[in-house]
Amino acid sequence: MGNKFKNFPRVMEDALSLPGVQLFEPKPVSNELLLRVHTRELVDQTKRAWYWEGASLSVGGCVEAAERIRRGEINNALVFDVAAGHHAGPSSAWGGTYLSCLGPTIFNLREQFGPARFALLDTDCHHGDGTRAIFKGDQDVLHVCFCSQDATEDDGTKIDVAVNFGISDKEYLRMVREHFVSRASEFKPGIIFHNLGHDTATGDYGDRGLSKSFFVDLAKMVKECAERACDGRYMIITHGGARADVADYIFPRIIQVLAESRL
Numbered sequence: 001m002g003n004k005f006k007n008f009p010r011v012m013e014d015a016l017s018l019p020g021v022q023l024f025e026p027k028p029v030s031n032e033l034l035l036r037v038h039t040r041e042l043v044d045q046t047k048r049a050w051y052w053e054g055a056s057l058s059v060g061g062c063v064e065a066a067e068r069i070r071r072g073e074i075n076n077a078l079v080f081d082v083a084a085g086h087h088a089g090p091s092s093a094w095g096g097t098y099l100s101c102l103g104p105t106i107f108n109l110r111e112q113f114g115p116a117r118f119a120l121l122d123t124d125c126h127h128g129d130g131t132r133a134i135f136k137g138d139q140d141v142l143h144v145c146f147c148s149q150d151a152t153e154d155d156g157t158k159i160d161v162a163v164n165f166g167i168s169d170k171e172y173l174r175m176v177r178e179h180f181v182s183r184a185s186e187f188k189p190g191i192i193f194h195n196l197g198h199d200t201a202t203g204d205y206g207d208r209g210l211s212k213s214f215f216v217d218l219a220k221m222v223k224e225c226a227e228r229a230c231d232g233r234y235m236i237i238t239h240g241g242a243r244a245d246v247a248d249y250i251f252p253r254i255i256q257v258l259a260e261s262r263l
């Protein structure tokens, strides 16, 4: 993951002092919950690796944040994530993400609170193959993934949208409106989950030519979508992206967007 969070939490100080904003320290995810999603081999292998602690705390943070949202203690959350995420499927994981974030999070919500539908938006530059594999065939999960291919699976609940290099901020936002926002409102999810990678920023390893302010505008758009679709229940999970200056710019501003109350 490099050191893109090297200036955190310092750069978030002002954002953290806004009314209603709280910082939670995560606990590691339970073994039991990981085994609902992953094979024992994958979990054991991950436990022996240097990235175990980061991955386990990241997933634990996602599970807890989603529970707090579901219980109504908070309306939305930004979860800082390392070493876990959308390339982790049931039995294999790669690409810097060694445990699934959304698998354990959604399995846990359903176990604690009963059946529910969820909308997943992935705007990291890469295809969310692990998340897709976990929810394949689950038509109560809408997964709209902006990557490098166009595809529709599972009766229209699993969608890929190709994003070309050099797309403008405005055009990307328009595509999110067309392919995600319109579907999410109809789908009536309990919560919207968003894998927000910034590897698509200009000069980063998944460069699509996007500006820093794009990511803030995107969070604002999806937050407004969540307000219409599910009473504002919205959880962002950080994903790919290596540029520390982009992380420093976008995440404090995204916290500010999330903290703005509905009028």
Ligand SMILES: [Zn+2]
Pocket: 126, 127, 128, 145, 146, 147, 148, 149, 159, 160, 161
């Ligand atoms: Zn995809």
Ligand SMILES: [Zn+2]
Pocket: 124, 125, 126, 197, 199, 206, 240, 241
């Ligand atoms: Zn990526």
